[in-house]
Amino acid sequence: MKVTKTSSNITYDIEGLDAETLLSLYRNMLKPRLIEEKMLILLRQGKISKWFSGIGQEAISVGVTMAMQKDEYILPMHRNLGVFTTREVPLYRLFAQWQGKASGFTKGRDRSFHFGTQQYKIVGMISHLGPQLGVADGIALASKLKNKNQVTAVFTGEGGTSEGDFHEALNVASVWQLPVLFCVENNGYGLSTPTNEQYNCEHIADRGKGYGIESHIIDGNNITEVYIKVSALAESIRKNPRPILLEFKTFRMRGHEEASGTKYVPQELMDMWSAKDPLLNFQAFLKENDLLNDVDEVEIKEAIVHEINEHLEVAFAEENIIPDKTEELNDVFKPFDYQEIISENVFEEIRFVDAISESLKQSMEKHDDLVIMGQDVADYGGVFKITDGFLEQFGKDRVRNTPICESAIVEAAMGLSITGIKSVVEMQFADFVSSGFNPVVNYLAKTHYRWNQNADVVIRMPCGGGVAAGPFHSQTNEAWFTKTPGLKVVYPAFPYDAKGLLATAINDPNPVLFFEHKGLYRSIRQDVPKDYYTLHFGKASMLKNGEDITIISYGAAVHWALETLKNNPDISADIIDLRTLQPLDTETIYASVKKTGKAIILQEDSLFGGIASDISALIMEHCFKYLDAPVKRVASMETPIPFASQLEQQYLPKNEFEAELKALLAY
Incomplete structure (x- = not known):
């Protein structure tokens, strides 16, 4: 016609x-x-x-x-x-x-x-x-x-x-x-x-x-x-x-x-x-x-x-909406029915980096449409070789090299989630997430709250100093995301935790920022189950039990605290490894502080605006009458992280932690 x-x-x-x-x-x-x-x-x-x-x-x-x-x-x-x-x-x-x-x-x-x-x-x-x-x-x-x-x-x-x-x-x-x-x-x-x-x-x-x-x-x-x-x-x-x-x-x-x-x-x-x-x-x-x-x-x-x-x-x-705080809070995240899977297999001593790789591989086998995306993750195996060999096993459709465009890849992960496909996005370095910051905090974080669409995305964040990599490859920027409702933030310190928590992060239908300290990749070893297993979010690990003081930390700083106690066997302290920052295990923190009466929080991030500040405030609000001294925060200097090793060592709080710990004990 x-x-x-x-x-x-x-x-x-x-x-x-x-x-x-x-x-x-x-x-x-x-x-x-x-x-x-x-x-x-x-x-x-x-x-x-x-x-x-x-x-x-x-x-x-x-x-x-x-x-x-x-x-x-x-x-x-x-x-x-x-x-x-x-x-x-x-x-x-x-x-x-x-x-x-x-x-x-x-x-x-x-x-x-x-x-x-x-x-x-x-x-x-x-x-x-x-x-x-x-x-x-x-x-x-x-x-x-x-x-x-x-x-x-x-x-x-x-x-x-x-x-x-x-x-x-x-x-x-x-x-x-x-x-x-x-x-x-x-x-x-x-x-x-x-x-x-x-x-x-x-x-x-x-x-x-x-x-x-x-x-x-x-x-x-x-x-x-x-x-x-x-x-x-x-x-x-x-x-x-x-x-x-x-x-x-x-x-x-x-x-x-x-x-x-x-x-x-x-x-x-x-x-x-x-x-x-x-x-x-x-x-x-x-x-x-x-x-x-x-x-x-x-x-x-x-x-x-x-x-x-x-x-x-x-x-x-239709009547106007009647505000309901419980409903508002419950809708920030999609409900997650955590299924605990305990490995009965033999243990094997492996490095932190191997634990991450094993967890990813076993999750790829468990979820047959899970997609991994990131720069150089395919043929090259990632800059830290965590996905080495994945291409041969899972193919190019599921192990995808990306152009250098962090924003579009985070957005593509959101698109995959809309269609029911899980994905893991590797930031080559956690620092580079700033190039994809907008879709993380404004799209992934808010979509379930706004219209009930979850973002089934894990963003892997190789982070941290101590490796002389300078201001753009050494940041530990977890506080950018703990501030944003709708995101879960995980930060393990040991291979066992890293493997189990990463499996849980991939199972969780909500957006998870998974921080992996580069300095731990090849320096920390531990007996880890060879089979697939999961660990619960929001459950801190009590590494040592003591009576005099509570030490709260996460990531590489946990190892600094352990080293300090090893050098000072007379100090009786609880050491709490938070493992997840959102959700945060306040129950374990409060119970320990009520027992010891003193608390010190050690973080690698610079001090102002970090997670230590919130934990300190929570302790003051909920445990004030049990405290025998002010809550102490120890963190890195208020500067960008420098390159030269001697400047980096001055920047990091590792060396000053012992003195601050002893001063608080003597208060």
Whole structure:
């Protein structure tokens, strides 16, 4: 069916489209437009708090969504209401979401489109625009690993293409040939900043060339062009998995959000794009070609308006959320039914590094779809050779070398989790997590609390000083993450603990930062079961029992404390190895302090803002009447960690710990 008769400002090619499809495209564009018009009224009435308008961009959301299969994931943004309505998300749930009601998708914990729903295969954005691009990579990787022949579509705006996540995600998708449609809505402005101040190339689509990615420019206001072209490309990707970059030329007819307005936009530009309204032009085209008449138009509009009003009544009638502290705290993490597995096998004396490697290998055998990702982890076996030989046993699909793009790989791990696949990400050095900090603390940590989607990700963190590696390879930065609700933090000091705790971390469906002190890798040996076993999080280890003082530590510092006691056999002390910092075993700490009356906390991290400060505060709050002296913290100097060995030794608290311990005993 090809119709050329048109007097609209947009030329429609409808060859191959039947009347039912054309009317469906029209209804699906009309619905978000009518909802938005109603929302703008409610915004002025103070019944919703904020609105990001997609008026004038409906053709993109609708066309892409209709081109996708219903079991394929879409990752939309603020202006993609048409994705949700085309996927037939119940309107009352959307309205409840925007009003912060419990029947929304985030229980009032987040607003607008900051949510996802597995039921409708939609993964919403966070305010940091870039991470969802890498998450799409992870979802697409899962599709490829499972041979599902599916496409993942992810949206961003032209402003978001300036973020590093965009470039990392395109690069990873290209290197791994992932079936992703990167949909860029080029709508003229990033808030008030025009495109000529956003990028300095003619078209965003041109960037695809630099990554070896096929790219296309599509008229984002032409619904049939969007639908036909995206349908063909999606079908092509299903048969031949690869990423494609799409630039949709369109315009934002209203402000970034309603409060910002559009005064910065020249009127002639507004007039030009107003004449290219995707809904009004398509409606005129359908009428002109006898595919829609006035009676049909009224009936369609009345049905949608009735649906809107009916669902608004349901949302407005719902009671406001009654805060419940227990429910709030319980939803930070996905419940984890810990299964204790005790090895009955013979023990073997191995190094710390071997314990990590054994645990990883046995977990790869236990979880047959577990994926390991990181720089140089495949053929090379990792810089510490922990994954040496894994490639031959488990193959390239599951042991994946990554480009140097920590942010995109953490995001890809999140995408794998959305599809039900566990992953372990190796930071080559814990220091480098700063390049992937945003998705760790804002995506992995918050997603289960926001919309009940867990992040089944372990991030391995080789860390610590004493090896003369300088400021960028020696940090022990656990305090960056113990501060962030939603993350678990593990920091073993012995091979036995490292092997069992890593197995538990991989079993746990929540995000875990697993710290491995490099200085312990080849210096500490211990008898460790050869078989697979687990250890419970939140259970500290009492290494020595005494009466005079409680020593609390973790990681390499535990060994400094043990050495100090060995050199001072007259000191009677409890030594507590925390093993996990989140969750923290306060019960063991309090019981010991109540017994001894004195406490000293030793950490390798610099003092201010470290975990020792929180432990000290907890002891003061819960054990004050049992204390015979102030709680003492001993930590590294308040400087970056230096390179030269003599400076590093001065920096680390190992040498001053003995004097501080004796001073506290004498208090």
